[in-house]
Amino acid sequence: MSTMKERILDAHHKHPTMRPKELASKYGFSLNYTRKVLYNQRIGVAPLKSIDKNPHSLPNKVYRAIKNRRCDLIQLANRFNVTPAKIEEAIEELKNSHRCVDNFEDGTVQMASTSPFDPNEEKVVINTLGSGESEFCVGFLSDMHIGSKYERLDVLDDIYDRYEKAGVENVYVSGNWIDGEKIFNKYDIYVYGIEAQVNNFIKKYPQRKNMKSFFISGDDHEGWYVQREHINVGKYMEMKAREAGRKDLFDLGYMEANIVYEKELGKSIIRIAHPGAGSSYAHSYKSQKYVESLQGGEKPDIVCFGHYHKFNYAYPREVHMVQPGCVQDQTPFMRKKNLEAHVGGCIIWIKQNQFGIFTSVRVEWMPYYDKKFYTYYWDKKTDTGDFQVN
Secondary structure: OOOHHHHHHHHHHHOOOOOHHHHHHHHOOOHHHHHHHHHHHHOOOOOOOOOOOOOOOHHHHHHHHHOOOOEEHHHHHHHHOOOHHHHHHHHHHHHHOOEOEEEOOOOEEEEOOOOOOOOOOEEEEEEOOOOOOEEEEEEEEOOOOEOEOOEOHHHHHHHHHHHHHHOOOEEEEOOOOEOOOOHHHOOOEOOOOHHHHHHHHHHHOOOOOOOEEEEEEOOOOHHHHHHHHOEOHHHHHHHHHHHOOOOOEEEEEEOEEEEEEEEOOEEEEEEEEOOOOOOOOOOOHHHHHHHHHOOOOOOOOEEEEOOOOOEEEEOHHHOEEEEEOEOEOOOHHHHHOOOOOOEEEEEEEEEEOOOOOEEEEEEEEEEOOOHHHHOOOOOOEOOOOOEOOO
């Protein structure tokens, strides 16, 4: 006799587009249990190779113990009948495996649901060569949501071609580089589990000679793995990229990062950020309020905003404020909310004098709106998992 779980999965196999509430009503299942079974089925997290897969290993035992509550080392040592030093080793192994662990001042530890960040930390320092005024260009991108059925790999590849022709050496990406997994986007994605999503991202993300791409992670989409599985997803992506032989992909942290451009007598700061909340009626409003909220003395010179899927350039409080659009078509969620998607990316042309001041900033917006780009043939899935676009 089949179990309730098996019956639910069998019913889901027969009706893959039916929502949990409809499925439970049709077959007389418990709604809460149906949701739980389908959620775990579609959003099961693949084990990380860098973590011991043995469920009875000490790191995994400690992980389960501190996942939802704070414990001190003595409590954990007594619980697992080991020395406190062994508990410390297990916690270090979790951290080395890119799990997020909070260490509190009272000596307790707990798995973190976010990656800590310092918005004033200087993540990358770049020395612009030459004396006097120099000119350079950088690429700005955001929200490619790779792993989504609405990803625009054709646009992404073409943008990198244009970056290469322009002489771009550094590309900055303001979050949502993968689509992540939640119960409400499970029908919008074609790859499941953090390991599969990250591997898919590394495989499909463009690579060009002498070009580096720097990423922050948003608090949503890839950030859902941080909140739910306590994984530092950006560091995990960088580790997997190195294992795959890619040395052009770099993690800059969570939600915000500062890139410093230095000259002989001074410096300027480019910040990439992935704020929260939804879009507003005026495209510039949310990013403008971000700049207005900054305290004096901590303003960057340029901010590249992700999250809103819009293109916009403005100059509030003497800060160059750029939204570089997105590299994803309008999703059903966005249509439901009456939100448009500005598909494309930016090149920022910058002149910097010997005092480090950005004396000229020019934003080049590259939009994509050829209708042929929007024609998908999902039934023509290849053996490699790619989708052909005619």
